[in-house]
Amino acid sequence: MVTSEKNTSLPEGSIETKTTRLNLGPTHPATHGVFQNILELDGEKIISTEITIGYVHRAIEKIAERRPLYQITPLTDRLNYCSSPINNMGWHTTCEKLLGIQTPKRVDYLRVIIMELARIADHLICNGVMGVDAGAFTGFLYLMQYRELIYEIWEEICGARLTTNIGRIGGFERDFNDVAFTKLEKFLKEYPAALKEFESLLTRNRIFMDRTIGVGGISGERALNYGFTGPNLRAAGVDYDVRVHSPYCSYQDFEFDIPTGTTGDCYDRFLVRNGEMWQSLRIIEQAYRKIQEFKGAEATVFHADVPEYYLPEKADVYTKMEALIYHFKIVMGEVDIPPGEVYHSVEGGNGELGFYLISDGGRSPYRLHLRRPCFIYYQAFEELIKGSMISDAIMVMSSLNLIAGEMDG
Amino acid sequence: MALSNDLIRQRLIQKFGEQVTNIEEPYGMLTFEVPKELNIEVLEFLYNDPELSFQFLTDLTAVHYPSYAGREIAVVYHLHNLVANCRIRFKVFAPIAQPDVASATKVFATANWLEREAYDFFGVNFVGHPDLRRIQNVDEMDYFPLRKEYPVEDQTRLDKDDEMFGRGGSFDFGNRNDDGSPRLTPQAGEENVERLGESAGGSR
Incomplete structure (x- = not known):
């Protein structure tokens, strides 16, 4: 803690003679990531904030300019790493839009299951951490075993847990195995009870309510002007959801509600995320039922027929000429991407995750810009916490679901 | 609507x-x-x-x-x-x-x-x-850094050239001489030599 000598910025009526400068971050436990906020304080009241980000900037956009499409998927893992499958799928669907690939319905539904599991994994961490930052560790730990279960499902499908690199352009690298489906059934059976218990721990908890209601509120209009999307925008009462507005992966086939709040404060953000977890469960159940209804060849398909971008079966590579050629071309990154300019977005864990891809006909993108929701709405943080206490700043920070990896890109 | x-x-x-x-x-x-x-x-x-x-x-x-x-x-x-x-x-x-x-x-x-x-x-x-x-x-x-004259890869590497990425030299990242060989500024080259020498000599 450093005390500054100036007191010029003190508001009228303050009993202090000096402002205090407090570094919140870069490695503060409450930032849950690496970014810095320099708070200028009048006693315990926040006068102004200076935000520094970029500590984990990895130049993903620049690297992507020299990578074939399939090598960019692992880069997207590192954006919002609490829900990397959504980023992976967002990238795959962007490529498919550019290349004009139609995926089979079963692939769409499998993807929906993966994405909604990711949304639950993302929201349960965020809401759990809100409890932790308010002093209640129980809920966080209680839900953690279900995130573990989600990770196990992903592990069955792609072999990885956190940075998943799940799926391929056109579908999945292999079909889901029985263990994955058994674990999914277990999750669908057990998670509702756990989520209910989690809610009963916090939702009507007097301390938690006092810490969050009326803290860090934002009006819908202001939130839109700040480019808010996702749960943070919906908590402010604007029911914008990419899954409904521009459906991808056959989201139009599912029935679900968009939970919204009214005041846009921390409590509303918490409620919206909890509501979304229930809706995600609904979607997964519907998708799982739809998958079981497929008959014949449709029941086993797990990728679209795009030999130029989808790696052939290994057995075919050794025995068939075409498969060998495509395998070589894909692995060596020698597939030309048709020229074009496409913007595609998906509903990520914390908002509209957009991919703006320009191809000049080369083998790698000419330019890729990632619309990272976290980066865009974090600039409102200063406005959200101005005039409030330090403890409120902590709550606002955890309720915004800030992921340093996504912020820095 | x-x-x-x-x-x-x-x-x-x-x-x-x-x-x-x-x-x-x-x-x-x-x-x-x-x-x-x-x-x-x-x-x-x-x-x-x-x-x-x-x-x-x-x-x-x-x-x-x-x-x-x-x-x-x-x-x-x-x-x-x-x-x-x-x-x-x-x-x-x-x-x-x-x-x-x-x-x-x-x-x-x-x-x-x-x-x-x-x-x-x-x-x-x-x-x-x-x-x-x-x-x-x-x-x-x-x-x-995102301007095109700054290449992503190490400029001394020959295997990651523009041709690799389908741009066959028609696209100038600014890291090539006219004959297609990688352009190394004398300073950058010297630095590389020094750095290589250091690691090879081993200060440890």
């Missing part, structure tokens, strides 16, 4: 006439270009017109086209009308020698950091921006 691309195009031409150029619809999204002096006027027109009301700035970024002489830097705006659920995209081009573009922060608060990012990586000078500083990179940095 129904807000078609044709209608938007009509309204734009009605208002700005021939200053709206290069109208395209790649993948269904209306895309056009306006002179860079007009960018705020166009943003405000699209924002305030009761029928169009594009009041959500989805994305703002820049692109570097070294081959477009005199208009190398493009600033791209993605706008969204959430009620009619319609997206559009428009671009302004600026010369790299003096990439001045008016700031959109007066219309959209979200433009603040997005413009700082575009400045950080491309050096676009957003005139009227309240706080135009670098945002991801360190303040001391003296170049704009």
